[in-house]
Amino acid sequence: xxxxxxxxxNCPTRLILDRIADKWxxxxxxxxxxxxxxxxxxxxxxDGVSQxxxxxxxxxxxxxxxxxxxxxxxxxxxxxxxxxxxxxTLAATIDGLRVWAECNINDVLAAQKRYDAV
Amino acid sequence: xxxxxxxxxNCPTRLILDRIADKWxxxxxxxxxxxxxxxxxxxxxxDGVSQxxxxxxxxxxxxxxxxxxxxxxxxxxxxxxxxxxxxxTLAATIDGLRVWAECNINDVLAAQKRYDAV
DNA sequence: CGGGATCCAAGGTGATACTG
DNA sequence: CAGTATCACCTTGGATCCCG
Numbered sequence: 203x204x205x206x207x208x209x210x211x212n213c214p215t216r217l218i219l220d221r222i223a224d225k226w227x228x229x230x231x232x233x234x235x236x237x238x239x240x241x242x243x244x245x246x247x248x249d250g251v252s253q254x255x256x257x258x259x260x261x262x263x264x265x266x267x268x269x270x271x272x273x274x275x276x277x278x279x280x281x282x283x284x285x286x287x288x289x290x291t292l293a294a295t296i297d298g299l300r301v302w303a304e305c306n307i308n309d310v311l312a313a314q315k316r317y318d319a320v
Numbered sequence: 321x322x323x324x325x326x327x328x329x330n331c332p333t334r335l336i337l338d339r340i341a342d343k344w345x346x347x348x349x350x351x352x353x354x355x356x357x358x359x360x361x362x363x364x365x366x367d368g369v370s371q372x373x374x375x376x377x378x379x380x381x382x383x384x385x386x387x388x389x390x391x392x393x394x395x396x397x398x399x400x401x402x403x404x405x406x407x408x409t410l411a412a413t414i415d416g417l418r419v420w421a422e423c424n425i426n427d428v429l430a431a432q433k434r435y436d437a438v
Numbered sequence: 439c440g441g442g443a444t445c446c447a448a449g450g451t452g453a454t455a456c457t458g
Numbered sequence: 459c460a461g462t463a464t465c466a467c468c469t470t471g472g473a474t475c476c477c478g
Contacts, residue, residue, distance in 0.1 A: 205354055205415065209347050211367040218421035218428065219346055225337040229327050236323055241440055249329040252472055257441060267431025278439040279478080288427055295420045297323065298413040303336035309406050310336065313385025359460055370452055375461060396459040397458080 221266060226251055226259040228296055231285065234269060235293045238284035268292060339384060344369055344377040346414055349403070352387060353411045356402035386410060 209216055222228065229248050233239060239247070245256050260283055263269035268289030274280045285293060327334055340346065347366050351357060357365070363374050378401055381387035386407035392398045403411060 205350060205418070207351065207354055208365045209351070209367060214421045214425035215347070215350075215418045216343065216367075217425060218417075219343045221428075223341050223343050223346060225334065225341050228337055228341060229333070232323060232333075233325065233327070236325055247326045249327060249334075253441070254473090255471065258471095265432055265435040266428050267434075268428075273440085276439090279441090281440060288424065288431070291424065292420055295416045298416055299336075300323070300333045302410055302413045303332045306406065306409065307332035307335060310339075310384050310386075313406070314383055317383040317385075371461070372453095373451070391460085394459090397461090399460060 221262060222292075224259075226255055227263065228299070230256070230259055230263065230283075231268065231289060231293045231296055232300055234283060234285040235290070235297065238272075238282045241281050241283070244283065263289070339380060340410075342377075344373055345381065346417070348374070348377055348381065348401075349386065349407060349411045349414055350418055352401060352403040353408070353415065356390075356400045359399050359401070362401065381407070 206213070206215075222231075226248065229251075230244065233244060233247055241256070241260075244260075245251060245253060248256070251259075260269060260271070264271050268286055269283055270286050272282045272284070274282075324331070324333075340349075344366065347369075348362065351362060351365055359374070359378075362378075363369060363371060366374070369377075378387060378389070382389050386404060387401055388404050390400045390402070392400070
């Protein structure tokens with residue numbers, strides 16, 4: 203398996219990318235790697251996400267089989283989201299991105315500065 | 321370095337994600353791993369990208385120091401995009417995503433089918 | 439608490455036309 | 459060939475209100 207030299211509109215990569223290539227998805231997945239988290243807790247931990255976007259994101263993740271949702275009928279209701287085995291394999295990959303970001307953010311910012319100076 | 325339990329709005333991960341978490345960026349970066357490619361060639365290989373979005377994407381990538389642009393003043397002009405060393409390290413990480421997609425697309429599609437059936 | 443429904447503003451995006 | 463400029467659109471996403 204090597205790099206294709208073309209990306210068809212519905213090749214696997216595009217299909218997956220169209221679903222997960224947005225920050226909320228990546229962030230939610232990353233956080234859920236640490237264990238199950240409840241809705242509002244997740245919302246607090248992802249700075250700036252609206253409840254609409256978070257619920258939308260989680261619903262997509264659940265549909266894709268990457269996250270599972272467990273509601274316990276307490277009063278008021280308690281909902282816990284956790285990562286599935288499938289989701290965990292993706293999250294591991296995504297975590298590489300997080301690590302890259304932390305290691306290279308300075309280089310990127312420096313490049314931007316240089317570019318903008320011109 | 322381990323998983324944070326919070327993502328601040330301007331932590332490294334968010335800053336990077338805000339710039340690269342869209343399909344065109346990821347796809348362009350992946351294709352450039354194979355070596356320098358010219359503008360229209362890139363456009364042909366990324367099914368469905370408009371010239372506007374491609375040029376916008378490439379400009380961002382150049383600004384971030386991930387891709388370099390070399391114009392040779394032939395007539396008509398020839399422009400070649402290639403990945404930088406910094407970009408290559410990111411592309412390697414991103415490639416993990418592509419591989420994951422190819423390996424797990426069927427599981428994801430199956431999960432979607434199951435979800436939609438309910 | 440964990441959402442769904444609705445409304446609305448903003449800007450991302452494509453189509454088209456033009457240029458060096 | 460490799461873009462830029464303009465415009466019109468239409469989705470995205472925030473704000474708000476409501477409900478079980």
